[in-house]
Amino acid sequence: MKFCWVTIPVNDLEESLDFYHVLLGLPIVSRMDKGAILAFLGELGEPKIELLQREKSTNTKSTSPITVGIEVDSLTDALEHLNKNGVALLRGPFSPNPHIIFAFVEDPDGYLVQLVEHK
Numbered sequence: 001m002k003f004c005w006v007t008i009p010v011n012d013l014e015e016s017l018d019f020y021h022v023l024l025g026l027p028i029v030s031r032m033d034k035g036a037i038l039a040f041l042g043e044l045g046e047p048k049i050e051l052l053q054r055e056k057s058t059n060t061k062s063t064s065p066i067t068v069g070i071e072v073d074s075l076t077d078a079l080e081h082l083n084k085n086g087v088a089l090l091r092g093p094f095s096p097n098p099h100i101i102f103a104f105v106e107d108p109d110g111y112l113v114q115l116v117e118h119k
Contacts, residue, residue, distance in 0.1 A: 005040065005048040008068070008111060011060070013037050013053040015108045020049060023085055024070055024078075024113075061110030068113045075101050075117040 010016040017039060020026045026041040029048060035055060042048035049068065072078040079089055082105055090112070092103030102116040 003047045005042075005050045006068075007050040007052050008107075008109070010051050010053050010109050012108065013039060013051055016051045016053075017041075019087070019107050020051065023082060023087065024072075026070070064111060066111065067104070068107070068111055069116055070113060071116050071118065073117070075103060075115055078115050078117075079103060079105075 008016075017028070020041050021028055026049065027043065029040040029042060029044065031037075031039040037053045039051045040048045041051065075093055079093075083089065087105050090104045090106055093101050094103070095101040099119050100116065101119065102114050105113050105115065107113050
């Protein structure tokens with residue numbers, strides 16, 4: 001068994017692509033419009049994030065306890081880049097051991113995104 005992807009329902013696919021692709025740098029692997037509009041993001045051969053915008057968007061923020069984890073080369077640089085683009089730091093940075101540091105931001109739909117730097 002192998003993990004393939006996780007689907008995240010979004011209100012506005014373009015706004016979510018701006019966050020995950022433009023700001024965080026996840027590559028767009030594919031995109032489809034089959035009644036619902038969706039895009040798969042991530043590295044080839046790795047698990048993906050599927051952003052799914054249904055025909056009738058609810059325009060509500062997520063209350064889901066699920067957190068999306070994204071590895072970054074430099075947490076400091078990532079947080080600075082996001083801050084310059086209007087994405088606020090919610091919590092952190094935390095370093096539970098000398099090998100990892102992470103912080104939390106929120107995507108356009110209210111999902112928590114944990115940015116992780118491995119040292």
